[in-house]
Amino acid sequence: MQIVIIGGSFAGLEAALACREEYPEAEVKLFEAGEDLAFSPNSLREVLTGHLADLSQGTTVSLDQLESQRIDCHLRAPVQAIQVEDRTITYEEGGEVFQQAYDYLVLAMGSQVYPKDLSSDQAQRLIRTKDHATSQQSQTIIKQVDHILVVGGGPIGIEAAVLYRQLGKQVTLIEAGPYLAYKLFDPWLGNRLQDQLIQLGVQVHCQATYQTFEADTSGVQVQTQQATYQTDAVHFAINLAPRTELVQDQLVLNPDGTIWVDAYLRTSAPGVFACGDLVRLPLGPEKSQTYLPLVSHAKQTGRLAALNLEAARYPVPVSQRTEALTLDQKIYFTGGISQTEADYQDLAYCLTRYESDGLAIQIISEQATGKILGLQACLSDQATSQTVLALMATALQAGLTDYFLSLQANLYQGRQALIDPDWFQAIGQHWRTRRRSLDGEEGDHAD
Missing domain, CATH: 3.50.50.60 (FAD/NAD(P)-binding domain)
Structure with a gap:
C-alpha cells in the first residue's frame, strides 16, 4: 500500500507517524516544500524570551528520526500537481520533476498568512x-x-x-x-x-x-x-487561509476556501483525505462547522485521517473552543459560547459573574439542566490557576453541570489547595442563582 502525505508540519507529521503505527507494511512517503519538519511558530518568541537558545531547536522532530521509522521524507520537494483520477502527484526535487502514485493521499498543506x-x-x-x-x-x-x-x-x-x-x-x-x-x-x-x-x-x-x-x-x-x-x-x-491551490479545481471546497470533508476527513475524491488547517471542524453544542487553525486540532485530525484510510472508524469529535492567553501575570481564558452567541441562538440560559482579587469569571449554563455552555475568566498567574484552567476546559468538553461542579468543593484538598477556592465560590453562586431562577425568584438570566 502506497500512502502519500503532502505537508510536513504538525498535521502531516502526525499523519505519517500514525500511518506507520497502523499500517506497518505500507510505504509512507511525506513531501514538504520547505526545509523544516513541524517547525513551531512560537520558536521565535521562545528565543527572544530566553526559553530557547537557538531557532534550530524549534523543529520538533528530525529527518533521521522519521526515516528510522521507515517514513520516506522528501524535503525541499514542492508538489506541483495532483491528479486525483490517476491517483498520482507530480513533484519537483533537486531540479527534476517526478511522479508518485498513491493508494491513499493525505492533504496537510497547512495555512498561510496574508x-x-x-x-x-x-x-x-x-x-x-x-x-x-x-x-x-x-x-x-x-x-x-x-x-x-x-x-x-x-x-x-x-x-x-x-x-x-x-x-x-x-x-x-x-x-x-x-x-x-x-x-x-x-x-x-x-x-x-x-x-x-x-x-x-x-x-x-x-x-x-x-x-x-x-x-x-x-x-x-x-x-x-x-x-x-x-x-x-x-x-x-x-487572515490565516488554507493552502488549497493544488486541489481547488479537483475537490469540493467550502465557501471559506477550506476543503469539504465528511466526519471521517474523507474529501470528495476517493482515497483522498484532508486534515489540519485545510478543514473545518464541528464546534460547540450546535456542531457548527468552524475553521480552527490550531496546532492541537492539526495533530488530532492528522492522526484521525490516518486511522480512517481503509475504513471509516473514528469520526472527528465535536470540539469545544477553548483559548488562553497570558498578559503580564494575568491569564485570560475563554471556552464554549459567549453571552453574545447565547443571545443570538436564543438560548434559555443562566449567566452569573463573580469577582475576587484572584479571579473574575463569567459562567453560562443551560437554564433547565445547569450544563456548562460557556466560561470566560481572568485569573492571577499562580500555581492553582493551571488546575482551574484544566477544570474549566474539562467541564465544557464533558458537558458537566453547575451542580456537579459545586459538589467538588467538598473534596478534601489537603493542607495546600490545588484549586483556587474562589472557583468553588463562583460555581456555587451560579448554581444557587440558577436554582432560584427556576423557582421563579429571578429572571431568565442574572448578572
Whole structure:
C-alpha cells in the first residue's frame, strides 16, 4: 500500500507517524516544500524570551528520526500537481520533476498568512514566524527596528504586542472589531484585557480595518479605511487561509476556501483525505462547522485521517473552543459560547459573574439542566490557576453541570489547595442563582 502525505508540519507529521503505527507494511512517503519538519511558530518568541537558545531547536522532530521509522521524507520537494483520477502527484526535487502514485493521499498543506506576493522591500519589513528561515529573518528585523505595528487584535496579535513591548519596542496594534479579541470575549472581559494592554504602553486602535501596506528602505506605511500609520515593521496576525491551490479545481471546497470533508476527513475524491488547517471542524453544542487553525486540532485530525484510510472508524469529535492567553501575570481564558452567541441562538440560559482579587469569571449554563455552555475568566498567574484552567476546559468538553461542579468543593484538598477556592465560590453562586431562577425568584438570566 502506497500512502502519500503532502505537508510536513504538525498535521502531516502526525499523519505519517500514525500511518506507520497502523499500517506497518505500507510505504509512507511525506513531501514538504520547505526545509523544516513541524517547525513551531512560537520558536521565535521562545528565543527572544530566553526559553530557547537557538531557532534550530524549534523543529520538533528530525529527518533521521522519521526515516528510522521507515517514513520516506522528501524535503525541499514542492508538489506541483495532483491528479486525483490517476491517483498520482507530480513533484519537483533537486531540479527534476517526478511522479508518485498513491493508494491513499493525505492533504496537510497547512495555512498561510496574508498578504501574498510580497515585494523585496515588503519582505524586509514583515515579521513572519511560519518556518525557520522567515523566523531567522524576523529576528534580525526585530533587533533593528524601533516601532512595530501589529495587524489583528486576537490572541496572536495581543501576545506579539506584549512581547515587543517587553523588548522595549514602540508598539501599535490595530483591530477591525469594536475591541480586542471581540470574537472570543464578551465586552466585560474584552475591555478589561484591552485596558491592561494600553497600560503596558501599547497604542491600541480598534475599528481600524486593514487595507494595504507599502514599504521601502525608509519604513512602512500601513493603510486602513480610517487612517494611515507609519512604522518600521509589520506583524500580521490576521487572515490565516488554507493552502488549497493544488486541489481547488479537483475537490469540493467550502465557501471559506477550506476543503469539504465528511466526519471521517474523507474529501470528495476517493482515497483522498484532508486534515489540519485545510478543514473545518464541528464546534460547540450546535456542531457548527468552524475553521480552527490550531496546532492541537492539526495533530488530532492528522492522526484521525490516518486511522480512517481503509475504513471509516473514528469520526472527528465535536470540539469545544477553548483559548488562553497570558498578559503580564494575568491569564485570560475563554471556552464554549459567549453571552453574545447565547443571545443570538436564543438560548434559555443562566449567566452569573463573580469577582475576587484572584479571579473574575463569567459562567453560562443551560437554564433547565445547569450544563456548562460557556466560561470566560481572568485569573492571577499562580500555581492553582493551571488546575482551574484544566477544570474549566474539562467541564465544557464533558458537558458537566453547575451542580456537579459545586459538589467538588467538598473534596478534601489537603493542607495546600490545588484549586483556587474562589472557583468553588463562583460555581456555587451560579448554581444557587440558577436554582432560584427556576423557582421563579429571578429572571431568565442574572448578572
